[in-house]
Amino acid sequence: MRPEPRLIEVRKNVLKQNDVVAHALRDRFRAAGVFVVSLVSSPGSGKTAFLEKTLTLLRPNYRVAALVGDLATENDALRLARSQAPVKQITTGTLCHLEAAMVQSALEEWDLNQLDFLFIENVGNLVCPSSYDLGEELRLVLISVTEGEDKPLKYPTIFNSADVAIVTKLDLAAAVEFSWETAYNNIQAVRPGMPVFQLSSKTGEGIEAYLEFLAARLPELRLATI
Amino acid sequence: MHELSIAMSIVELAQEEAERRGVQVDAVHLKLGALSGVVKEALLSCYEMACENTALQGSRLLIEDIAVVIFCPSCRAQRPLSSVQLFCCPECGTPCSEIVQGKELEVVALEIQECAPNPA
Numbered sequence: 001m002r003p004e005p006r007l008i009e010v011r012k013n014v015l016k017q018n019d020v021v022a023h024a025l026r027d028r029f030r031a032a033g034v035f036v037v038s039l040v041s042s043p044g045s046g047k048t049a050f051l052e053k054t055l056t057l058l059r060p061n062y063r064v065a066a067l068v069g070d071l072a073t074e075n076d077a078l079r080l081a082r083s084q085a086p087v088k089q090i091t092t093g094t095l096c097h098l099e100a101a102m103v104q105s106a107l108e109e110w111d112l113n114q115l116d117f118l119f120i121e122n123v124g125n126l127v128c129p130s131s132y133d134l135g136e137e138l139r140l141v142l143i144s145v146t147e148g149e150d151k152p153l154k155y156p157t158i159f160n161s162a163d164v165a166i167v168t169k170l171d172l173a174a175a176v177e178f179s180w181e182t183a184y185n186n187i188q189a190v191r192p193g194m195p196v197f198q199l200s201s202k203t204g205e206g207i208e209a210y211l212e213f214l215a216a217r218l219p220e221l222r223l224a225t226i
Numbered sequence: 227m228h229e230l231s232i233a234m235s236i237v238e239l240a241q242e243e244a245e246r247r248g249v250q251v252d253a254v255h256l257k258l259g260a261l262s263g264v265v266k267e268a269l270l271s272c273y274e275m276a277c278e279n280t281a282l283q284g285s286r287l288l289i290e291d292i293a294v295v296i297f298c299p300s301c302r303a304q305r306p307l308s309s310v311q312l313f314c315c316p317e318c319g320t321p322c323s324e325i326v327q328g329k330e331l332e333v334v335a336l337e338i339q340e341c342a343p344n345p346a
Contacts, residue, residue: 005252005337010243014235014256014331096228128228130263131331156310157263160325189312192321 018132021100025135030225032112035218036120038134040158041142042151043124046168048076049201050142051121055083057211062116062218067106069098069123076121086110097128100135116218126151130161137221138214144169145178149186156190164213165191167198170205232264232331233272237282239333244281253286253337259330260294260310288337294328 013019029036039047051066058064065086068076077089090098090106103120112118120136122129141162143151146169152159159165165187173180180198187196195213199206236254244251258266266289273287294307298315304326308316315322 005339007255007335007337008243008247008249009335010239010333011335012239012243012333014232014239014333017235095231127263131228131232153311157261160261161263188321189314190310192313192323194323 015131015133018100021104022133022135025100025104026137028112029118029135029137030221032115033222033225034112034115034118035138035214035221036118036134036136037138037140037214038120038122038136039140039142040122040126040129040162041124041144042126042147045124045142045144045147046201047121047124047142048079050166050168050199051119052080052083053201053204053207054119054211054214055080055085057207058117058214059083059085062215063114064117064119065110065115066119066121067103068121069102071095071123092123096123096125097132098122098134099132103134117214126155126158130158138163138217140164140166142166142168143183145173145183146176149179149183152183152186152190159187159191159194162191163194165194165196166210167196168201170198170200171203227268229264229268230272230276233269233276233287236273236287236333237276237280240285240336241281243333243336244338247338249336249338249340251282251285251336251338253288254282254333255288255290255335255337257292257330257332257334258289259292259328261325261328262331264331266291290334292328292330295326296322297324297326298322299324 041047055064066080067088067090069090069092070076071092074089077087080087088106090102120134139162141159184196187194197210199210240251240254277283295304296307298305298320300318300320305315313322
């Protein structure tokens with residue numbers, strides 16, 4: 001006779017392994033006083049252009065570096081290298097997101113004490129990266145004006161995993177009849193209180209406010225970890 | 227689509243637990259939050275694949291959907307969210323950003339059969 005099934009309690013987070021690595025990374029980043037920012041968005045929303053601009057504008061005053069996740073090419077790393085900041089590519093192969101262990105191994109040869117800001121560009125994807133903590137201090141979610149104002153409503157999970165929203169390609173807003181009000185309200189509907197910046201990486205419009213916001217966070221982090 | 231790697235993690239976790247206890251797994255009970263970033267249907271079909279040629283082959287994945295619960299600062303109470311498109315208190319309409327429940331991706335229990343007769 002087949003024995004009665006028995007239930008045993010386990011209670012284990014499926015992503016525990018990733019979370020353990022991410023927590024260790026976060027401790028390391030804080031101890032080294034480096035402010036880590038990750039970027040998530042759909043493909044083609046302008047992450048790389050935005051990051052290139054950010055690195056270029058921060059570099060005169062801060063020690064900056066970037067890790068970029070990409071499925072197959074090294075094009076992004078080559079583009080970002082133009083900012084003259086140290087850049088390393090993480091090629092994920094067919095994997096649709098970065099995991100904490102990939103960040104950890106990409107950082108092996110880097111001295112984090114020599115950095116003020118480290119940026120991590122995730123693979124272009126608004127679904128999968130939401131489940132994985134990378135040890136970052138701040139997660140930015142980017143949406144471009146060309147994607148439509150309802151992106152936040154379609155992907156509430158990624159907006160809820162992020163801290164700040166960046167609306168990119170503002171220079172194209174008029175051409176696509178982008179409504180800032182609708183986009184802003186949609187972001188606030190899925191993530192009340194989320195700070196939102198709108199900017200153009202191409203013209204530089206709006207980028208100053210976002211850079212000031214970032215710059216203010218660095219001393220906060222260092223004060224908190226003393 | 228990261229459900230296959232999630233499914234493989236579930237199988238790995240369950241297998242370790244089963245080996246440690248010397249038991250055979252019939253089913254894995256999983257809590258899946260609406261904000262976990264994982265799609266239930268995709269996970270179920272990936273689970274079968276992930277189980278192939280492992281000790282869990284033929285086992286079932288039983289998923290309990292976990293709805294989002296938020297904390298309303300005005301009511302000072304936990305409230306179920308009516309839609310993930312609108313993070314507002316269903317009672318008073320206050321925007322709520324504090325998520326109390328809904329991000330779960332957790333193996334809660336295993337349905338097992340003892341492999342060897344219990345010595346006790």
